[in-house]
Amino acid sequence: MFKKFGSVISLSIIVFVAYSQQPLFEVSKEKIKLQFSLDKDGAPFYAVLFNGKEVIKNSSMGFSLENDSLFYKNFKMLGNDKRSVDETWKPVWGEVSRIRNNYEELTVHLQHVSGKLLDIVFRVFTDGVGFRYQFPKQSGLRYFIVKNEFTQFRLTGDHKTFWIPGDFDSNEYNYTTTKVSEINNAPVVTAATDIAVRTVTDSFSVQTPLMMKTSDGIYINIHEAALLNYPAMQLHVDRMNFILSSNLVPDAFNNKAYLHAPAHTPWRTIIVSDKAADILASKMILNLNDPPAIQNISWIKPMKFVGVWWEMQTGKSTWNYSDFPDSINSKGQPIPNGKHGANTANVKRYIDFAAKNKIGGVLVEGWDIGWEDWFGNWKENVFDFVTPYPDFNVKEIMIYARSKGVSMIMHNETSGSATNYERRMDTAFRFMKKFGYPAVKTGYVGRIIPRGEHHDGQWMVSHYERVLQKGMQYHIMIDAHEPVRPTGLQRTYPNFMACEAARGNEFHAFSNGNNPDHETILPFTRLMGGPMDYTPGIFKLKGYAVSAPQRSFHSTLTKQLALYVTLYSPVEMAADLPENYEARPDAFQFIKDVPVNWGDTKVLEAEPGDYITIARKEKGKDNWFVGAITDENARHTAISLDFLTKGKKYKAVIYADASDADWKTNPEAYSIKKITVDNTSKLELVLAPGGGTAISIMLIK
Ligand code: NOJ
Ligand code: CA
Numbered sequence: 001m002f003k004k005f006g007s008v009i010s011l012s013i014i015v016f017v018a019y020s021q022q023p024l025f026e027v028s029k030e031k032i033k034l035q036f037s038l039d040k041d042g043a044p045f046y047a048v049l050f051n052g053k054e055v056i057k058n059s060s061m062g063f064s065l066e067n068d069s070l071f072y073k074n075f076k077m078l079g080n081d082k083r084s085v086d087e088t089w090k091p092v093w094g095e096v097s098r099i100r101n102n103y104e105e106l107t108v109h110l111q112h113v114s115g116k117l118l119d120i121v122f123r124v125f126t127d128g129v130g131f132r133y134q135f136p137k138q139s140g141l142r143y144f145i146v147k148n149e150f151t152q153f154r155l156t157g158d159h160k161t162f163w164i165p166g167d168f169d170s171n172e173y174n175y176t177t178t179k180v181s182e183i184n185n186a187p188v189v190t191a192a193t194d195i196a197v198r199t200v201t202d203s204f205s206v207q208t209p210l211m212m213k214t215s216d217g218i219y220i221n222i223h224e225a226a227l228l229n230y231p232a233m234q235l236h237v238d239r240m241n242f243i244l245s246s247n248l249v250p251d252a253f254n255n256k257a258y259l260h261a262p263a264h265t266p267w268r269t270i271i272v273s274d275k276a277a278d279i280l281a282s283k284m285i286l287n288l289n290d291p292p293a294i295q296n297i298s299w300i301k302p303m304k305f306v307g308v309w310w311e312m313q314t315g316k317s318t319w320n321y322s323d324f325p326d327s328i329n330s331k332g333q334p335i336p337n338g339k340h341g342a343n344t345a346n347v348k349r350y351i352d353f354a355a356k357n358k359i360g361g362v363l364v365e366g367w368d369i370g371w372e373d374w375f376g377n378w379k380e381n382v383f384d385f386v387t388p389y390p391d392f393n394v395k396e397i398m399i400y401a402r403s404k405g406v407s408m409i410m411h412n413e414t415s416g417s418a419t420n421y422e423r424r425m426d427t428a429f430r431f432m433k434k435f436g437y438p439a440v441k442t443g444y445v446g447r448i449i450p451r452g453e454h455h456d457g458q459w460m461v462s463h464y465e466r467v468l469q470k471g472m473q474y475h476i477m478i479d480a481h482e483p484v485r486p487t488g489l490q491r492t493y494p495n496f497m498a499c500e501a502a503r504g505n506e507f508h509a510f511s512n513g514n515n516p517d518h519e520t521i522l523p524f525t526r527l528m529g530g531p532m533d534y535t536p537g538i539f540k541l542k543g544y545a546v547s548a549p550q551r552s553f554h555s556t557l558t559k560q561l562a563l564y565v566t567l568y569s570p571v572e573m574a575a576d577l578p579e580n581y582e583a584r585p586d587a588f589q590f591i592k593d594v595p596v597n598w599g600d601t602k603v604l605e606a607e608p609g610d611y612i613t614i615a616r617k618e619k620g621k622d623n624w625f626v627g628a629i630t631d632e633n634a635r636h637t638a639i640s641l642d643f644l645t646k647g648k649k650y651k652a653v654i655y656a657d658a659s660d661a662d663w664k665t666n667p668e669a670y671s672i673k674k675i676t677v678d679n680t681s682k683l684e685l686v687l688a689p690g691g692g693t694a695i696s697i698m699l700i701k
Helices: 011-018 186-191 276-281 344-356 394-403 418-434 458-474 518-524 557-566 578-582 585-593
Strands: 025-029 032-038 044-050 053-060 063-065 075-089 099-112 117-125 128-135 143-149 152-155 160-163 176-179 210-213 219-225 233-238 243-248 257-260 267-273 303-308 361-364 407-413 439-443 477-481 496-499 571-573 598-607 611-618 624-630 635-640 650-657 670-677 682-687 692-699
Touching (some): 025 099, 032 075, 032 099, 032 117, 044 128, 276 518, 303 344, 344 361, 394 407, 458 477, 518 557, 518 611, 557 585, 557 611, 557 624, 557 692, 585 692, 611 635
Parallel strands (some): 477 496
Antiparallel strands (some): 032 044, 053 152, 063 143, 075 099, 117 128, 160 210, 210 219, 233 243, 635 682, 650 670
């Protein structure tokens, strides 16, 4: 739909029009409506309505460029284009097997008083709006520097907001839930001593995806899609007027982006619904990313994995082989500390465990020399990514893993030195091919090199993309730790299996852990951009004594199981030690059974910060898996199994919190019940405080 401003009648639009001198464009798609105008100064504005009510009030757009600080006003309209798209595509892997991409598109062609051209493209979906700026090829604008982007999101009230600080280097915070007017990240940043690198220059800035709820029950999610060759967009919060403004991550010169026309920004995304479940089900961000360039993707395989990892996180073994970088004996050889986890015998033990339990992969960290002083010194050349410690026999491990049908997962920790990684990437990827590693977990702990760059700035955004491209070239799957938070790029790069870019389960091992509501917020925030390597599945939940008093995980055991369903990823770690799984084979059965690739997903109930219940269907099979989690409060709910195929019988195994389970006092208590169900069945679920329920529902043939 496309209307001229004179034909618009609703009250909110009359107010809007009062200071709009120019034609008004409107584009609607069911409940969502987008408005665009130029004001009397030629400044572009947009607004978003849901069910006829404003959710984003008339908000400014535009830039300050290095040689044109007023590139946000004095525009005139040259014309516009519109089109409708309705297509369906099949992701290589994901939460569903088919995705509908259905939108109305409006492109406005603007010309600045300086003569420069700017296009703004809007895509209006049934669940929200995406827009991006395009700088067409033109003689008056070739190479240019973005000093600031002025995109605003003017909110209609003091919404409840789930936020982490707008940090240029880390996403690894617990979420804070406050009203917009109460956002102040300063105390949060100061208290977060468990995060290695924190760079927050604005106490009133927050990270995206930002999840909000209005007082009348509308859910609004703001993020971005297809972040490439541009810095991440964080949001500055005007607490008095409820205005969020784009705050791009700068480089050392306080420049934001270096572009060469034709160029475009990522999509700014606003997802809106009156149902929280719809936010989780939205595919808008994926749809705003381009399809993959390469069709040969048979090498990309979702998998579960175990790892020589948790034993280091919990202090049982070490990443480093020697205690100190200068621990050298008289023959010049490194002196072992006797606790090195990545030794051949131990790795074989994990391979045996994976093979026995049909777990596809084994990750090994601390296998390569350099861990004695791996981060904290802003050192450029730490690792070479190809030289193992003397007790790690790469060839023997390759042959052993192959004989057991297990894939090895490489670990390339860069300790933030992206320059070092770039120089050695080809060698590193060739090494992976040679020794049978189809996947790599990368890592960026520490301050970034090139010095002055941030994890979330344009240079690093392009670095992460170059790693994905390298992976496509060598047929290697990527799981990045400490990168910029994702923006749906897994559509374009289906080898981008997962990343961390949030506070993972590991924080329970070395800090005060994650709040019990953490995993009820993550799907509404960080996971909106793509899968997370959260590392669920910890069974030993007591006795992590990093801080006094001795404390437990902020989770029960069956909540750890439910996370395999509620936190989607095509690579899921069974993160605990093999011996802790062997001690509880009945509960471990769920991890063995749960798939990592899905044909369908139903978000049964959800409320950010409180609870999530999701049912997913195994891809290509008629088996279903349900995960239900709660925050610190116990929860009693009932779910209907009406999604099952009519007339079929299924065996359901219900892994539930024991009646006396509690994340604080009794996190490991669970019960397992087996029943026969069909599509008329209803199940009562009782979740302990900090608890969860996991259910496998397998077709009886
Ligand atoms: C931080 C990662 O999140 C963690 O998984 C890894 O073990 C360490 N860095 C070491 O690379
Ligand atoms: Ca991390």
